[in-house]
Amino acid sequence: MSEQTGSEDTVIRVRGLNKRFKDHVVHEGLDLDVRRGEIIGIVGGSGTGKSVLLQQIVGLLKPDAGQIEVLGQSVRDTSDAEYRALRRRWGVMFQDGALFSSLTVRQNVEAPMREQLEISDALRETMAGIKVRMVGLPENAHGKYPSELSGGMRKRAGFARSIALDPEIVFLDEPTAGLDPIGAAAFDTLIRQLQTALGLTVFLVTHDLDSLHAICDRVAVLAEKKVLAVGTMEEMLEIDHPWVKEYFQGPRARAAVGAAASGLA
Numbered sequence: 304m305s306e307q308t309g310s311e312d313t314v315i316r317v318r319g320l321n322k323r324f325k326d327h328v329v330h331e332g333l334d335l336d337v338r339r340g341e342i343i344g345i346v347g348g349s350g351t352g353k354s355v356l357l358q359q360i361v362g363l364l365k366p367d368a369g370q371i372e373v374l375g376q377s378v379r380d381t382s383d384a385e386y387r388a389l390r391r392r393w394g395v396m397f398q399d400g401a402l403f404s405s406l407t408v409r410q411n412v413e414a415p416m417r418e419q420l421e422i423s424d425a426l427r428e429t430m431a432g433i434k435v436r437m438v439g440l441p442e443n444a445h446g447k448y449p450s451e452l453s454g455g456m457r458k459r460a461g462f463a464r465s466i467a468l469d470p471e472i473v474f475l476d477e478p479t480a481g482l483d484p485i486g487a488a489a490f491d492t493l494i495r496q497l498q499t500a501l502g503l504t505v506f507l508v509t510h511d512l513d514s515l516h517a518i519c520d521r522v523a524v525l526a527e528k529k530v531l532a533v534g535t536m537e538e539m540l541e542i543d544h545p546w547v548k549e550y551f552q553g554p555r556a557r558a559a560v561g562a563a564a565s566g567l568a
């Protein structure tokens with residue numbers, strides 16, 4: 304299994320994280336390192352706290368204890384100005400794309416630019432248009448509202464918004480959930496292509512075994528309130544834990560391996 308390191312290539316460092324909601328303990332002593340330039344898949348049973356972990360890392364939820372550093376800086380023990388500057392260095396795509404329904408696709412991508420960048424309207428529109436093209440949305444989608452788009456297109460629009468400010472890290476919360484297998488595979492390809500082209504680190508919360516096989520460099524398994532294991536897909540096969548075995552060696556896992564081997568994933 305890969306070791307947790309403290310090297311400068313660690314872009315997210317979580318130590319001793321505790322989080323509970325009333326008497327429901329979600330995380331207890333959770334540690335995690337994410338390395339620069341990798342796509343790390345965060346997996347775990349429903350309710351194991353994958354989204355809650357993501358939200359704590361990006362500063363939207365407050366941990367009860369523990370340290371979270373992103374790009375070498377504490378996410379919480381920091382001034383508002385420092386947090387705002389740090390926040391510009393990552394992008395987040397929430398589960399449903401979380402687009403503003405009253406804004407067009409391009410206006411949605413412009414929204415973080417409007418908030419963070421002091422640039423002319425024309426330049427902002429041009430830059431947003433580039434991002435929308437980068438995620439593979441056709442020209443006629445730029446002026447559409449979220450309700451006029453398919454689920455896959457909405458996800459692409461959400462992805463475009465997450466890279467609006469040229470982030471170093473993107474957090475994607477179940478980006479392929481709800482897509483058909485072909486749409487999901489196309490989205491995986493898009494994630495890998497943009498990760499390579501832009502040098503991104505990708506924190507990918509997913510249930511999708513095909514995505515894990517197709518694009519993840521490493522996988523972190525959440526179970527028993529912590530990160531139970533981190534490593535490559537091959538390394539996951541060696542872990543002797545009931546949930547890990549069932550997940551990585553069960554029938555669905557075997558199907559995903561078959562799909563990856565035949566080039567479908």
Ligand SMILES: Nc1ncnc2c1ncn2[C@@H]1O[C@H](COP(=O)(O)OP(=O)(O)OP(=O)(O)O)[C@@H](O)[C@H]1O
Nearest residue numbers: 324327329347348349350351352353354355356510
């Ligand atoms: N704001 C909140 N208040 C109270 N409980 C919460 C809150 N957010 C999450 N929880 C609880 O924390 C636990 C972890 O939730 P989380 O959404 O992180 O799970 P998950 O691993 O992402 O699940 P899934 O795979 O089903 O999306 C769940 O039991 C959830 O009900």
